[in-house]
Amino acid sequence: MTTHENVLKILHLNDLHSHFENYPKIKRFFTDHADGFSDVLRFDLGDNVDRSHPLSEATLGRANVSLMNDLALTAATIGNNEGLGLQKHMLDQLYDEANFDVVLANLKDATGAEPVQPAWAIEKKQVITSFGMTIDIFGLTARYPLAYPHMGWDILDPESVLAAQLSASEADFTILLSHLGWRFDEAAAARFDNLDLILGAHTHHVYEYGKYINGTILAAAGRYGEHVGEVTLVFDDAFQVVQSDVLAENTRNLAIKPGDKSFAKSLVAQGHALLRQNKITTLATGISNDFPDHLATQFVADIFSDFYAVPAVIMNSGMIVRDLPRDLTMDDLHEILPHSIRLVKFTVTGLELRKIMLEIYDVGSYLRTQRVIGMGFRGKVFGDIVTRGVAVRDGQIYYQDHLISDEKSYQILVPDQYYFASYFPILKSSGTAEIQFPRFMREIVAESLKAEK
Structure with missing residues (x-):
């Protein structure tokens, strides 16, 4: 019963x-x-x-x-x-x-x-x-x-x-x-x-x-x-x-x-009040992320390069959601880099790097104004491709200002979103990839800038 x-x-x-x-x-x-x-x-x-x-x-x-x-x-x-x-x-x-x-x-x-x-x-x-x-x-x-x-x-x-x-x-x-x-x-x-x-x-x-x-x-x-x-x-x-x-x-x-x-x-x-109590640093001046220079993205890319001792960084300007203020707190960094994203170090040949750069600029031009959702991204649009240490000039690929060799090995850092998403299949299938655990991007910036104080 x-x-x-x-x-x-x-x-x-x-x-x-x-x-x-x-x-x-x-x-x-x-x-x-x-x-x-x-x-x-x-x-x-x-x-x-x-x-x-x-x-x-x-x-x-x-x-x-x-x-x-x-x-x-x-x-x-x-x-x-x-x-x-x-x-x-x-x-x-x-x-x-x-x-x-x-x-x-x-x-x-x-x-x-x-x-x-x-x-x-x-x-x-x-x-x-x-x-x-x-x-x-x-x-x-x-x-x-x-x-x-x-x-x-x-x-x-x-x-x-x-x-x-x-x-x-x-x-x-x-x-x-x-x-x-x-x-x-x-x-x-x-x-x-x-x-x-x-x-x-x-x-x-x-x-x-x-x-x-x-x-x-x-x-x-x-x-x-x-x-x-x-x-x-x-x-x-x-x-x-x-x-x-x-x-x-x-x-x-x-x-x-x-x-x-x-x-x-x-x-x-x-949350904002608690994060504001965490002072990161005072910069010489605020840094804009406006087109075409995207200085804030370049600034952050340089920090990533120094932190992981990898000469070249490729990232999209949309990762930096707003300009960097002169007086920088963790509250600012949480809004500027809100993503649950880490970096990935790729080790590739020069031939692979040549194909990767072509793909990133080609696909990136399509993604530029796209609203990106998922894979840890918490920004608005993808934005422009910004590079540090690697560049395309007159159809040639330069790594640290030297023409690349097809047989030589090179290292680049990219957001792990590029690795997990389907945007860049050539990149994903090239060389070896090492996700840089355990820090998120904003944690790297905060740790680096505090260490410089």
Whole structure:
């Protein structure tokens, strides 16, 4: 016999990316929709932190965790914005004040002799409902094997980890907190018979009323707090689901309350105030990024060249979102270089460099006025190609003012966006590429200019 008490309520959000404008609605939803239920689980599925927001930048995500605490979460897992958007020592401190568990099984600390579970995360969480049902909760994040090892982490294959965990599970019900994307989730649902519920993230997909594959329930709530997820499950006395209701509620349908907008604005203001306290340097004069010289882009390119001891830099002027003021703070740098972008060092032959330069100028002329979205770029338009240490003059390629030789090797620095995006296929297939971990571009500028003071 099924009773009203055999009900499990699950509330979830994912990929907030520090879009706090919807946070008050989400918080009320979590509170209101838990009311009257004895068994409620609340989850965040990663990419809550996005350092494009000034408060997330100023606190390195700890302000996000404070707001997550107010949601009374059962558990959270991490996304790539936490895992790769924060340097290792930052991530190691991110959840120091968390009142919830971080569940994550496929990321290991690789700084010791053997990879070990991070101190801030557990591989599995188990809860028991008021009606006696045992639930195993697993958490997995997207695998970036070219990135995580350079950040001090060992990233494991999520499918293999999940297979081992499910094989060992004796729980009545299993939940996967997945920051893996819809393709993985749907394939996992088809493969594993004892995977009961997948709460999805990473690819910003929405299952408005859920999806059902091989007896597995899938739920996902998009991105930016534009949706918030709710799953209501009714069980019989054998702990089998007899009724399921899944909803990704569009937060536009939720009431706006007095103070919602001012709350979001106050978080932005707090972030700016904290960042302004971090003084970087006083320049001899402000530096414009106006066409045709793009002096600010040249200035930053010179810093990159010196920092990594690579003679040549190629970048687009749109990376520099506004002019550099004379008195430079971290708040300015966060607005000037807001991107989650690092640099990549390519080592190529002169012949390859010749083809790369032709491609970059050719494709760059098309991209010049294009609005660029994704791959960590947080600017407006692509802008003009700016080079330091390498140039095209009269159809010839010069490297440090010397004509290149087809057989000789050369090194260039470019934004990692050029490596991850599809704009420059010749560049991506040329020579060897080394992503320069762990610093973002603005961190390089800040560190370099502070060192010169």
